[in-house]
Amino acid sequence: MTVFRSIAAEFQKVFTTRMWWLLAILLVVYVLFLAGGFGAFLGWAVENPDAAENVGNTQLPPGIQLGPLLYSFASSIGYVFPVLLGALAVTGEFRHKTLTPTFLAVPHRSVVLGSKYVSELVLGAGFGVIAFATSVAGGAAALSAFGLETGLDDSDTWALIGRGVLAMALWATIGVGLGALVPNQVAAIVIVLAFTQFVEPILRLGASLNDVTAQIGQYLPGAASDALVGASFYTIASVGSSETLDWWQGGLVLLAIGAVATIIGGATTWRRDVT
């Protein structure tokens, strides 16, 4: 009973501040721009193979399904937004010193953190729905404008979308774990942006150059997420080995990162004296 009330309060905390819809708008704009834009480019490239040949050596792998590739932009590009949402749900309490009223209302701290984990899992899934709605709308519009297959009549495409929504949900829990480990809001945001936009892409690219490192590289959270979803622009961008985990393995990797970080954070910074 206490747990359900605490979860409801965590949802209320998110929806009574502006951050969630600011992030949602950015997510939509970002995904629409990339999925729609890349879709239009691909459509043009397919229609004018000779001209595309001259533009930066673009060679589409044969037999690739354009639809799922475009739709997966929702998670392969948009995953930073649920991470931020989850991290801010935790760090905001430290930053605004609202832990005092929070812990007075719910004195059992693990209940509070667990409530954040659950509510962010659901909100991350919501972000996933928004992101995939955007990428499917933008991508399919671009593809059908050039008369290409959208893949939307294929149940595999919808399974991919479902796995993508799950990935976004798990990313939000990774944000919760990160926030519990790094309660400083500015530091947490810098870590999220630096890791997702810079460090991990380079690590993935670097790891893929060698067979041994490629084995390790597939456990990077971004790679695990792409494995869970089952399609990513990385699969055409990567050089060398492009080995990935099975989709369920990728899901377990994401789940483990979020859960372990949340548990460690919950046992350390979250238990400190609130002064």
Add this chain to the structure above:
Amino acid sequence: MAAGIPIEVTGLSKRFGPVTAVDDLSFTVRPGRVTGFLGPNGAGKTTTLRVLLGLVRASSGTATFGGTRYRDLPRPLETVGAALDANFHPGRTAKQHLAVYATAAGIPKSRVPAVLTMVGLSEFAGRRVGGFSLGMRQRLSLAYTLLGDPGVLVLDEPINGLDPEGIKWIRGFLQSLAKEGRTVLVSSHLLSEVQQSVDDVVIISRGRLVRSGPLSTLQIGAAPRTVVESPDPLRLAAALDQAGLEYAEEGAGFLVEEPDPGRVGHAAFVGGVELSALHQVAAGLEDSFLSLVGDGGSEGTPGIEPVRVGGEER
């Protein structure tokens, strides 16, 4: 309303690294009375209250509500209402702030407008807290404590930042809460701030208990003194020296460390000095308070502890 429960602090100590903030502190706060929790800044008041509320872990000893620790209370907000600092998420409105915690504690939504009216904030219910003045934040903190209609209220420096009208209002308000049988514990670094509204006092200094009990017992602390004035202060000073009395210059005359004006008058008579004034002054409560807590507290500004006002979004 939940019943008033005594607050029991027993052998409480809290160390932050090498610093001992609270040192073997024991006292009891009774229901139906307003108790002032007094001490200079840094005496350990806030730390004690935070331990009591389960926000800071004690190094040793216990702090309970009738024997039950805060975290073990079945319905904490409906048993104890506490206001420790006036910090809020600046993006939420006053109403939203309270509604979030009403949800968390399972308190009916109807309490939110009710408590906002009680503290006089109902017209600002829909305004973002980021734009609130310190006085309005203090009132919102107080509204939070009243959400669950608790039998125990724990307020840390609730008078800080209030205007004179607000101070008058909160004094009456605390009294009325105690009259209903609630336990009311109010901390302050200035006795004069709360002396009109408290029944009992618990005075600490450097983390240790100095005195606790009804406010009336505090008055014995410092003896009354004698004020004496003369048209010829130099000769009066000589006469006081002659009689072996300790004195200090004050205004036009002297403040003599002697409760009996007769002895001072006699000294002047012996010295052949004309007097223009001779009377006894009672020691002020603040004086006896300061003498109790020692120089550790009276030095420096009895200032206002920094409170963040404004604050940025997110």
